[in-house]
Amino acid sequence: MALQRRPMRPPRVVEEPYRINERIQAKQVRVVGENVEQGVYEIQQARALAQGQGLDLVEISPNAVPPVCRIVDYSKFKYEQKKKQKEIKSKAQKVVIKEIRFGPNTDDHDFDFKLKHAISFLKEGAKVKAYVQFVGRAIVFKERGVDILQRFSKGLEEHGKIESEPKLEGKRMTMFIAPKVVVVKK
Numbered sequence: 001m002a003l004q005r006r007p008m009r010p011p012r013v014v015e016e017p018y019r020i021n022e023r024i025q026a027k028q029v030r031v032v033g034e035n036v037e038q039g040v041y042e043i044q045q046a047r048a049l050a051q052g053q054g055l056d057l058v059e060i061s062p063n064a065v066p067p068v069c070r071i072v073d074y075s076k077f078k079y080e081q082k083k084k085q086k087e088i089k090s091k092a093q094k095v096v097i098k099e100i101r102f103g104p105n106t107d108d109h110d111f112d113f114k115l116k117h118a119i120s121f122l123k124e125g126a127k128v129k130a131y132v133q134f135v136g137r138a139i140v141f142k143e144r145g146v147d148i149l150q151r152f153s154k155g156l157e158e159h160g161k162i163e164s165e166p167k168l169e170g171k172r173m174t175m176f177i178a179p180k181v182v183v184v185k186k
Contacts, residue, residue, distance in 0.1 A: 017081075019059040020074050021047060026067045029059070033071035040066055096126040097176075101133055102152075104144040111148070115155045122159040122179040131174040145173040153177065 019025070024043060031046050032038050035053065050057040050071045058077055061068035070077070098121040100114050118128045130152050132145035149166040156177055163176040 018074075018077075019062065020056050021050070024057065024059050024067070024069065026059075028066045029057075029069040030064065030066050031057075031069055031071060036071050046071075096124075097129050098126045100128060100130045100152075102130065102145075102148050104132055104134060104138045104141045104148070106132075106148060111151070115152065118152070118156055118177070119159050122156065122177070125179050127163070127179070128156070128160065128177045129174065130177065131172050134171045134173070139171060142168065142173070149173060149175045 016023075027043060028040055029043055029046050030039070031041050031049065033055075036049060041049070046069060047057055053071060055071050056074040056077075057069050058072055058074055059067050059069050098118075100118055102111070102114070106114075118130065121128050130149060132148055134141070134145065145168075146166055153162050153175065158180075160177040160179050163178045164174075166173050166175040
């Protein structure tokens, strides 16, 4: 019994985000970089400058007229670009949503306790999702849910602004409150 061989897959081709060296198709390029006199060069002359320094010619702005190329070590350049993207991603603001749950019969003490928590959440910069959960036949008391959420929003007027009015979705009446943006005057 002979063994069957699987057909070999062709190697994966990774698309490079930048054109380098011979892949640059423009006739003239603007060259920038360290230890280089900046200016517009013929493509052969720019490649020769890069090879003379043992570096690569990388097209960083292909839409410019003429295209802008930088003389750098390409692997180092790619590493720095990835690092910049990672840093930008980490600095992006992430929205945190804190939930506060009420029942249609929530008494004053519980309400005040939850209001204090919501104020602290808004001060931290998080959004607050307040909802009234109706269980069983309590759905007939929809107006109680609206009253609780309206009272809740009035208690948070100084610290946040209503992003969406109370609305009923199934057995839940939901409302979103976002923190107020404080403008610091210099």
